[in-house]
């Protein structure tokens with residue numbers, strides 16, 4: 001149903017009493033290592049709901065690479081196009097403060113080695129999928145090549161970065177959170193207006209996720225609000241990736257954009273009820289129970 005072209009990172013998580021200042025050392029909790037990275041997260045989110053998913057990307061031939069592969073395998077994600085690379089696997093060093101405030105350093109490692117060639121080599125796979133799901137944690141030439149081959153490209157412009165007009169024009173939808181929307185447009189603003197302004201940049205459709213407030217969808221000049229169920233939020237890590245993975249799947253099975261976004265908002269809400277990223281992602285039964 002969905003081919004995700006993107007990143008896989010090992011998340012190295014340490015809880016701290018406070019974040020270290022430059023030059024300072026603080027002692028933290030025991031290290032926890034979790035599978036993460038926006039690409040792998042999207043793939044797992046969709047697969048756990050029942051989608052058939054493949055992840056194209058790169059990991060190192062190291063311990064983290066094995067962890068990432070095992071977690072994809074566990075959720076039934078096809079990792080035949082996840083190549084072993086002579087570089088360290090991507091990692092994210094995540095310090096979590098007492099209020100749940102994160103500071104994060106990402107070392108892209110193998111993710112930085114994903115090339116246009118990798119994507120072109122998998123052209124038949126990408127062309128055969130109804131939806132290709134993308135983010136910006138791998139080099140732009142690979143993202144652009146994948147968007148060109150896709151029948152439909154769902155593009156989460158995250159981490160937010162300036163991108164060529166050609167990529168914008170291929171986004172259907174462009175998916176961003178409020179923060180990324182403000183960065184792209186250069187000004188903060190009310191979600192409806194931001195969505196219309198983003199649409200004017202050239203994508204075929206736009207989705208802005210709004211945390212507990214759900215999302216707005218802009219298509220053909222019209223904007224629709226999509227609510228999120230009320231839940232007790234414990235940890236919002238990876239909520240946007242869960243949203244995008246779920247959205248990609250529903251679009252792949254032919255659902256209209258606004259209905260797909262409403263479903264994705266339920267998946268995002270389910271994902272914030274438990275700690276972690278992939279660990280928190282719901283099954284279909286859990287989404288239906290919401």
Ligand code: ADP
Pocket residue numbers: 177178209210211212213214215228229230231233236237238239240241243264265266267268269270272
């Ligand atoms: P990101 O993780 O990229 O910052 P958001 O915070 O907008 O993205 O979250 C993505 C989706 O997850 C939202 O559209 C919403 O459906 C769901 N979500 C996030 N936070 C909450 C929350 N506190 N309560 C309910 N749903 C939430």
